[in-house]
Structures are given as structure tokens and as C-alpha cells.
Amino acid sequence: MPSLLEQCDARAGAAFAALGLDAGFGRCGVSNRPDLAPFQCNGALAAAKAAGRPPRAIAEEVAEKLSADPFFAKVEIAGPGFINLSPADAALAARAAELARDSRCGVAPAATPRKVVIDFGGPNVAKPMHVGHLRSTIIGDSLQRLFRFRGDDVTSDVHLGDWGLQMGQLITEVARVMPDLPYFDEGFTGPYPADPPVTMDDLQMLYPRASAACKDDPVRLEEARQATRDLQAGRPGYRALWTHFVAVSKAALKADFDALGVQFDLWKGEADIDPLIPAMVEDLKARGVAVHDQGALVIHVAREDDKRDLPPFLLLKSDGAALYETTDLATILDRRDTLAPDLYLYVVDARQADHFEKVFRAAVRAGYASDGQLEHIGFGTMNGPDGKPFKTRAGGVLKLADLLRMATDKARARLMEAGLGQQGEEAEREDVAAKVAAAAVKFADLSNHRTTNYVFDLDRFVAFEGKTGPYLLYAAVRIKSLLRKAREAGATPGPITVAAAEERDLVLALDGFGEACRQAYDKRAPNVLCDHVFVLAQAFSKFYAACPVLPEKDASVRASRLALAAATLSQLELALSLLGVAAPERM
Numbered sequence: 001m002p003s004l005l006e007q008c009d010a011r012a013g014a015a016f017a018a019l020g021l022d023a024g025f026g027r028c029g030v031s032n033r034p035d036l037a038p039f040q041c042n043g044a045l046a047a048a049k050a051a052g053r054p055p056r057a058i059a060e061e062v063a064e065k066l067s068a069d070p071f072f073a074k075v076e077i078a079g080p081g082f083i084n085l086s087p088a089d090a091a092l093a094a095r096a097a098e099l100a101r102d103s104r105c106g107v108a109p110a111a112t113p114r115k116v117v118i119d120f121g122g123p124n125v126a127k128p129m130h131v132g133h134l135r136s137t138i139i140g141d142s143l144q145r146l147f148r149f150r151g152d153d154v155t156s157d158v159h160l161g162d163w164g165l166q167m168g169q170l171i172t173e174v175a176r177v178m179p180d181l182p183y184f185d186e187g188f189t190g191p192y193p194a195d196p197p198v199t200m201d202d203l204q205m206l207y208p209r210a211s212a213a214c215k216d217d218p219v220r221l222e223e224a225r226q227a228t229r230d231l232q233a234g235r236p237g238y239r240a241l242w243t244h245f246v247a248v249s250k251a252a253l254k255a256d257f258d259a260l261g262v263q264f265d266l267w268k269g270e271a272d273i274d275p276l277i278p279a280m281v282e283d284l285k286a287r288g289v290a291v292h293d294q295g296a297l298v299i300h301v302a303r304e305d306d307k308r309d310l311p312p313f314l315l316l317k318s319d320g321a322a323l324y325e326t327t328d329l330a331t332i333l334d335r336r337d338t339l340a341p342d343l344y345l346y347v348v349d350a351r352q353a354d355h356f357e358k359v360f361r362a363a364v365r366a367g368y369a370s371d372g373q374l375e376h377i378g379f380g381t382m383n384g385p386d387g388k389p390f391k392t393r394a395g396g397v398l399k400l401a402d403l404l405r406m407a408t409d410k411a412r413a414r415l416m417e418a419g420l421g422q423q424g425e426e427a428e429r430e431d432v433a434a435k436v437a438a439a440a441v442k443f444a445d446l447s448n449h450r451t452t453n454y455v456f457d458l459d460r461f462v463a464f465e466g467k468t469g470p471y472l473l474y475a476a477v478r479i480k481s482l483l484r485k486a487r488e489a490g491a492t493p494g495p496i497t498v499a500a501a502e503e504r505d506l507v508l509a510l511d512g513f514g515e516a517c518r519q520a521y522d523k524r525a526p527n528v529l530c531d532h533v534f535v536l537a538q539a540f541s542k543f544y545a546a547c548p549v550l551p552e553k554d555a556s557v558r559a560s561r562l563a564l565a566a567a568t569l570s571q572l573e574l575a576l577s578l579l580g581v582a583a584p585e586r587m
Ligand code: ARG
Pocket: 119, 121, 122, 123, 124, 159, 160, 161, 328, 346, 348
């Protein structure tokens, strides 16, 4: 079921071919002068060079052929040989009917599904999620939805940071505060208590304290290092305590992810990967991939043509300790062996670009993956008004749960001011406020290209005017209410006809969904989808203002407009769902 643009491509291609020219010259695009025509073909300019003839002459011959095709209402030449193409209303109506019937809203699934692992979220045990994790979560979730929609076999993995020095720091801090707990008694033979000795709040208080103490005091740091080594060597009390830290953190993290409507297939942690490291290191040494360098074990990953100095990949430090990058390399090995992915995506802060560059090069050198199979999907920071990564007024990192609470408070107030979302029981009103808040935060994050930094401005995110999540929810809810009223009045959708300019523009907007999905997918760029939903919502709003639906006297026109409204709602909801945004029934 080709889009209108693809149908223009095919027809213009055939016209070029009929002149003995390459059909590829017929490639069309969305016009940059939509006031003149929705589509344009610039192929005559390139064809002129190839054929050694004036572009205008070629354009005229192509245009003459296309004018005879009832698919087009108007074919015009502009400038040196641009061909402006306007499909006929009947062609628009036929395409709209296809879109209205199709549960995938005109986007065919990929012919070759791929096995894709998406690593995102990446929160750490005992630390609250902050806005960096929020961005990873929102962008990663949109990508997992988009890739699944395309037909890929996606496995998402949260890759929990549950290993390393911070665990030793916590253990030693707890040992100071509660030295009598059995976890620290080496003579204790168990069983250890089933209930955790700390809450999430305790952990969030203890960890920063431990980390600060280790910065100031080398003795404390050595203590924490020793505890980390003991934990990693399997000291039973430390393992038992660590298991509590992980369980308490996971419960809190799951609540945060639930609030965002985000799910992961795998909850693997760095600790799950740790046992694979010794054999991997031995193998890399044996194959000469890893070499000794000043007491450490490294993999040389720098290349001749590197524009900047990339330090070697550090496999093991001189004290034998594994690092963040060691774990990431072993994780690739684990994923290869358990999932055999075609593609690995890492949705992680752009500031970790060097880390991933080293990991990917090491993985290729080790033969675990090939170039191009591993992608770092980096993103910029969410900044405060001062242009620096956002901090709370107290100077701390903003916790995700607090951010969502702030957004929900603001959404509630906005809804109240606008006289919206006040029907129903308290529970429904709260649900509407939560949906508006989530849409506001997610859409604000996704609507910029992921690599750009943006400024945290809740007032703007939660506004019902402009390119915002709440505006789009309101657009969807308005159509839902129209369709509900139509049902109550016994009006049903019928065959689509297109006559008004606003109807034309709405069909053209609907038709652009496939191209938007393709680009968003190819560039791993959900902002392209955001642009599309906004264009669609605006096209609907103009249509709805200009073309009466329920008040329309002509029953067939009314039925056609209802069908257009229903098709718009389906696509709007589908596109929003790919962004991880859910619309309420009413507000
Ligand atoms: N836990 C890490 C952090 O907070 C992010 C993990 C990203 N994923 C990965 N495979 N390294 O920075």
C-alpha cells in the first residue's frame, strides 16, 4: 500500500523511463512550497546533465506525460525545471480510505526483522534516578516501541549498576552505623535475616555520605576497596547485605519506571556479568588481544586516523580490578551468546561517548561483534536556566520521583485553570493529571533531537498551547469526544471524499506517517515522530474548524468527515504510543 509520495515516485519514474532516462530521476519529495503543490520532483535537473539537454525541456516532456495521468490534478513546472505535483482529490480519498482501514495506519512492517538489544535506563543501586537516567529511559522506551512496531525482535535490558566500589562504600558505611548486624560477623553461620536492614531512604542517605567520606579520607577509601574485593570474592555476610541493597533498590526503581509506563525485558545487572570476566580475560590474553601495559591489562584500540587521542581500553587495573568498561565488554559477550543480536543500541548520555568508542572497538578486536553492529545512541543534558545540567534549588540532583510529582502538581493546576479534567471521581481526575504530566515531560524530552541540550521549563512543558504533550493529548481527547457524540447521535463513518483544502491537508498529513516512522527509525530519532504528530494535530484542528462534522447537513459528507476524524485519532494514538504517551478518554 504505497503512500502518495511513493505513488508520485513510481509515476514520475515511469515518465522518465519512457523518455529513455533513468527511472531514479523520478524520485519525489515533499514540496518546500506546500502553497504551490504538496510534492515536487527535481529529477529533470540531474537528468539534464546526464542527457546533455536543457532541464526545462526534459521537465516539460515529463510533465506532459504526468498531466495525462488522472492520479494528478495539477502538474506544473517552476524555475529551471522543478516539477510541482498535486494529486487529485480522488487519489487523496482512495489513500485516506486505505489508511482508515489499516490497523498499522499505513506503515508496513519491515521485510527483514532484526534481533535488537536496547540497553537503556541504566540506574544504579542505592542512588536515586536522576534526569540523565530519565532521558535514557524516555528515549530508550520510545526506540524500543518504534523498533517493535517496525517488526524487529527487541530485547530491552536495564543494565543495573549494582557492582563495583559503590557497593563496598555502602557496606562500610552500614558497618559504621550498625556494627552489630550479623552481616559483619565473620563467625556468623546464618541464616541471615530475611528483612532488609535498610530502606531506600536510608540507602539514599548513606550512599552520598559514604562516597563523600571516601573522597576526603584515604583510609575510608581503602576500607571500601577492601569491602568491594571481599564482596566480589563472595564473603557470605557481604553478599547477603548486598542482596538486600539490590532488592530494596529494584523495588524503588520499578515504581519509578511504572510511573513512566516503561518496561524492560531483562533486569540484568553488572553483577550478573561479573562471573564471566575471568574466562574472558584469559581468552583475550591467550589470543594476544589483551596485553600487559605498565602492570595493567589493556586492549589497544587507537587507530592511525583518529582525530583525538583515545586511551587504551583498560581490561584490568594493575591491582587486578575490573572496571566499568570490562563489564560492558563482557556484557557484549553475554548478549552475543544468549541473544545473538544483529544490532546493539546503547541509549546513554553523550558524555560517555569515549567509553563506548573504546568498548565497541575492543569488542570488534575481540571478535565479539562487527563494526556497525554496536551503536551508542547518545543524548544531551537537561539543563537549568543557567545552562548547566539541572540541579535542584538546594544544589542536588533532581530525583525522578520528585520531578514527576512537580509535573503532576503543575498539570493539575493547569487543568483546573483551563476547566479541563474536572469530571468523574477523584481517581479519574488524578489519572488525567498524571497522564498530562507524563506526556508533558516525555514530549518535551523527545521533541528536540536527542543530542541537543534543552532547558528544564515545566511551565512550558505543561502548557496546553504550542508544541507540547498536553496539546497533543487534548487534540486526541477532542476527537474521542467528537466520535462519542457521533455514536450517541447514531452517525456512523462512511466512504471518504475529499473536497475542501483542509480535508486535503489532513489526508496529506495522515499520509506522511510512514515516512516519519522510517526516518525516526533510521536515525534513531523520535523527534521526527514528534514533528509528525504535531503536524497531524494541527491539520486536524484546522480541518475541524473549517469543516463541520456533526452539524453537517449532507449525510455522506458527514460520514466522510467522521471517517477522517476516526482515522486521525487512530494514527494520533498510535504515534503517541510510539513515544510512550497515553491519552485519557476525556478531560
Ligand atoms: N549505570 C550507568 C550510569 O549511571 C549507565 C549504564 C549504561 N549502560 C551501559 N551498558 N554502560 O552512568
